[in-house]
Amino acid sequence: MAYPASFDADDLPDTPIPPPGQFPYTRGIHENMYRGRLWTMRQFSGFSTPEETNSRYRYLLAQGQTGLSVAFDLPTLMGYDADQEQAYGEVGKCGAPVSSLADMEALFEGIPLEKVSVSMTINSPAAVIWAMYLAVAEKQGADIAQVSGTLQNDILKEYIAQKEYIFPPEPSMRLVTDVIEFATRRTPRFNPISISGYHIREAGSTALQELAFTLRDGIEYVEHALARGLAIDDFAPRLSFFFNAHNGFFEEIAKYRAARTLWAIIMRDRFGSHDERSLKLRFHAQTAGCTLTWQQPWNNVARTSLQALAAVLGGAQSLHTNSLDEAWALPAEHAATIALRTQQVIAYESGVTAEPDPFGGSYCLERLTLDLEAGAREYIRRIDEMGGMVAAIRQGFPQAEIARASYEFQQKVEKGEAVIVGVNRYRAEAEEPVGALRIDRSAETRQVDKLHRLRKTRNNGDVERTLDQLRRAASGGEAPNLMPPLIDAVRCYATLGEICDALRGVFGTYDEKPTV
């Protein structure tokens, strides 16, 4: 967004802004904000094998982290087993591989799921992975009604930005809604979706596009849940959001304020919600991976600190800070520790937690908030006119908007109009951070061996029977909720790949037209 040359009293809204904790929650969802309770420090992690990832989780919990966040590898994100042809070379590279309930058991070995809240970044196969998670919780003796955490389960932003989709939009939206419905009835403490702008921004969008597309995605999910017959205030309190914490310090704070304001108004006026828990937008933030530089990687600690500070000043409920080595590799343990310590410094040393929305009333911040609100309303109106987000995606609208913004930014970098310290200004010899993590190929071999053993020792009759049940439920005209047959199948150790192949057979697959 273009900043005005200066801001003054004319930039303030015409009516006074209600205090934190009051509708429309521009200044925060709680009266006390962090005086009452700090944000959850939740570092996204996963790599190599479920066993190695489990050790990292135990380490992070011992270091004072207050929640877990699972990164799955690409084959898992795409619904393939470690031993499928498509997985070759990718197992354990970008996250933890989970092909079956056995892997999920290993991932949470010794971690009580009734006590620790867990966030899972999984989308297209989210329902399957969540079925495995609930099955492990039950095996640990947990009451699933007490289990808390968040499933990302946001397929729309996959079509828009991150492109990890399997099925076409319509059956994908059914799966998302199945999860929301099941959670509403059975796991009242679990967030069944995290409506995500993070990946939209990473794909190169502006702050405004991130804000607008994310809120419009939220509207689409609400409409589907209502069409399923759920009452707005039965499920809306559990909708959660996930935003990027990028450069552009004031614009980012304004973005979070605008998101809260708009969501509260949308929920009240568009959907007739009366429950203030539905009106309050809760969000997780992650610092911007795409701003991390490969050159002079130690500078990334400074970038991440500023981005994290914006998220805190913007009232985030939970936060992930990136590690300094993430332009190179998944974080090594020492780098992950510095990232967590960065949050702890902000929380306990900086003093910024003393006052909710401390910049509220600033000419600059209020103007930026109002401008972002207005811009987002306009985008939402245009997408409504197209017939909603699925229709807009089919037309390639958000994809084209993001591609244009990302190319324009890159042109500015090329011309030196946008400065990246250490990349297009203040360059030096590249230095690799000490001990960047490398995932060797033996992780893949071990996972493949484990799967081969599993297929020999499990009851394959049960697997076939439960997969047949799942196929029938998925293909029938009655469209029952697929969570119960999914839970039955994963309990018998049907694998992720087998389940997704069964669903591919019924739903078909999706491919976008390549455009530049």
Add this chain to the structure above:
Amino acid sequence: MSFPIRVLVAKPGLDGHDRGAKIIARALRDAGMEVIYTGLRQTPEMIVNAALQEDVQVIGLSILSGAHNAIVPRVLELLREKEMAGVKVIVGGIIPDEDARELERQGVAAVFQPGASLGTIVSAVRQAAENASREMTPAAR
């Protein structure tokens, strides 16, 4: 140059992060080249077949997932099998230095790591296309 430079930009592997690939494709097109973008999740076989059908001098591969050591050698091998060794391969992505040197040793024309400027990449593609054209006989082209 008397012939148009034709480039295939491809995104192999399971990763869907196509921001880089699309920016490069657009920059090459703006530089006057004919660019064919394959889209996502291309196997080495699909990429080499597309390169053959589209009659390109250069293949640009974007790989961010760490799977480059499994994917790139397979592309080079298929090019040799199909007697298309004159087609130059350029790789961009998160490629550690030692892997970059190894890929170049195996025959990759250039490897670009994060932060590389568009101008440098466009020049390298142009240079690779000229080298490819010199090596390819008119009959083979």
